[in-house]
Amino acid sequence: MLESLALKQNLNFEFGALFASNGRELLSSGIHEWISVPARGGQDRGQGLHAAVEAAFERARRAGQANPILVGAIPFDVREPSCLYVPAAYEWREQAAVAEVVGEPSGVPDLLDQRSLPDEDGFKKAVEHAIVNFRHSDVRKAVLSVIRELRFAESMDVGRLLAGLRAQNSQGYLFRIPLPDEGELVGVSPELLIRKEGGRIVSNPLAGSAKRQPDPRADRAAAEQLERSQKDQYEHRLVIENIRSILAPLCARLDVPAAPSLMSTAAMWHLSTRIEGALQDPAMTALQLACIIHPTPAVCGFPTESAHKLIRYVEPFERGLFTGLVGWxxxxxNGEWAITIRCGIARHDTLRLFAGAGIVEASNPASEWEEVQAKLGTMLSACGLAA
Structure with missing residues (x-):
C-alpha cells in the first residue's frame, strides 16, 4: 500500500482536486504552483517537464511540505500544455468518506440542446477512411473519437456527477480536476496506465469492448463473444505487445499474462491484461514512466506516430485532455496515472463528453458508432440522461 499521508482531522478542507482508487482518495486544497510545461520528453531527468516538477517540489518543501505531490492531467498530444499543479495542501482518505466531498446528488438542470461532433454519418465516414488507409500504409489501428456537447439551463452540479459515476463504477479511477479556465475535468476511468510503488509497477491496459446487456443471459453471451472475437483479440494484442516492448528494458522482472481476462463496468465489457513488474532503477518516477508509455495503442493506434497523424487528419476537433493521463x-x-476516458469537461452550463473506439481493418463503421454511444452512456447516466 502506498504511504498514506493525512492532514489533521480538524482541517477544514476547501475542495480542490480528487483522485480515487484502490479504496482511497486523494483530496487537495489550494494551488501552490501551476505547471503547464508540455509532457513531451517528460521522461528525461533534469529537462522539460521533469525539471519543472522537481523545481516545484523543492519550492514546496521550502514552504513546509514534507512530501509534495503533483496532481492533474496531461493531454493526449504531449506537445500541448499540461494541466498539472502542486497543491497547497492535500490528504489521503478512505474512499468511504467520499460523501463528505461530493455531496448529495441534486436535481439535473433542464437539457436545452445537444450535438455530436462528428455526427453519425461523419464518424462512420472517418472509420471508412481509416480502414482504407490501413490497406495503403503501415497503420494497423487508429482510435477515433466523438464529442457529445450538452447545454443545460444552468450549471451542472459536478458533485452529483461524481456521485453518479461512483455508483456506476466503484472500482474505477474517479477524478475531478480543476482547470485554469474555470472548467473541471470529471470522470471515472476503468484503465490504469501505470502505478508505481517503490520499485514495483502495475499497468492494466484495456482494448476490445462490448456493450453490457440488461438481460443476464444476453450479457453473458456478449462477454463470451468478446472473448472469442478475433478482431478484438488482435486489437488487444497490439496494445499489450507495445507496452511490453517499452517496459521490458526498464524492468528486472515483467509478468505479462498470456491471454486477456474480462473486466466489466456498468456500461461495458473490456478485454483486460494486468501487467506487473519490478524496475531495474527504482528511482524512476511514476510520471517518467507515464511519459514513456503514453500514448498507447489503446488510445492512439499502432504504429503510434503514423496513427497520430491519421487521427489529426480525420478527427474534426482537438482532443485536449481526452485520452490523455490523469492522476498524481x-x-x-510513487504515483498513479489513469487513461482519461469515461469523462467530460464541465464549464458553466455546458458539459462536453468524450468517447472513442479502436479501429482496425476488420472494423464495421456501424458497430463502432454503437460502441462510442455505449461508452458515452457512463457519463450520460451520471447526468440522469438516457443514452
Whole structure:
C-alpha cells in the first residue's frame, strides 16, 4: 500500500482536486504552483517537464511540505500544455468518506440542446477512411473519437456527477480536476496506465469492448463473444505487445499474462491484461514512466506516430485532455496515472463528453458508432440522461 499521508482531522478542507482508487482518495486544497510545461520528453531527468516538477517540489518543501505531490492531467498530444499543479495542501482518505466531498446528488438542470461532433454519418465516414488507409500504409489501428456537447439551463452540479459515476463504477479511477479556465475535468476511468510503488509497477491496459446487456443471459453471451472475437483479440494484442516492448528494458522482472481476462463496468465489457513488474532503477518516477508509455495503442493506434497523424487528419476537433493521463505523483516518485476516458469537461452550463473506439481493418463503421454511444452512456447516466 502506498504511504498514506493525512492532514489533521480538524482541517477544514476547501475542495480542490480528487483522485480515487484502490479504496482511497486523494483530496487537495489550494494551488501552490501551476505547471503547464508540455509532457513531451517528460521522461528525461533534469529537462522539460521533469525539471519543472522537481523545481516545484523543492519550492514546496521550502514552504513546509514534507512530501509534495503533483496532481492533474496531461493531454493526449504531449506537445500541448499540461494541466498539472502542486497543491497547497492535500490528504489521503478512505474512499468511504467520499460523501463528505461530493455531496448529495441534486436535481439535473433542464437539457436545452445537444450535438455530436462528428455526427453519425461523419464518424462512420472517418472509420471508412481509416480502414482504407490501413490497406495503403503501415497503420494497423487508429482510435477515433466523438464529442457529445450538452447545454443545460444552468450549471451542472459536478458533485452529483461524481456521485453518479461512483455508483456506476466503484472500482474505477474517479477524478475531478480543476482547470485554469474555470472548467473541471470529471470522470471515472476503468484503465490504469501505470502505478508505481517503490520499485514495483502495475499497468492494466484495456482494448476490445462490448456493450453490457440488461438481460443476464444476453450479457453473458456478449462477454463470451468478446472473448472469442478475433478482431478484438488482435486489437488487444497490439496494445499489450507495445507496452511490453517499452517496459521490458526498464524492468528486472515483467509478468505479462498470456491471454486477456474480462473486466466489466456498468456500461461495458473490456478485454483486460494486468501487467506487473519490478524496475531495474527504482528511482524512476511514476510520471517518467507515464511519459514513456503514453500514448498507447489503446488510445492512439499502432504504429503510434503514423496513427497520430491519421487521427489529426480525420478527427474534426482537438482532443485536449481526452485520452490523455490523469492522476498524481509524489516527491518520492510513487504515483498513479489513469487513461482519461469515461469523462467530460464541465464549464458553466455546458458539459462536453468524450468517447472513442479502436479501429482496425476488420472494423464495421456501424458497430463502432454503437460502441462510442455505449461508452458515452457512463457519463450520460451520471447526468440522469438516457443514452
Amino acid at each position: 505523483c509524489d516527491a518520492q516518485g
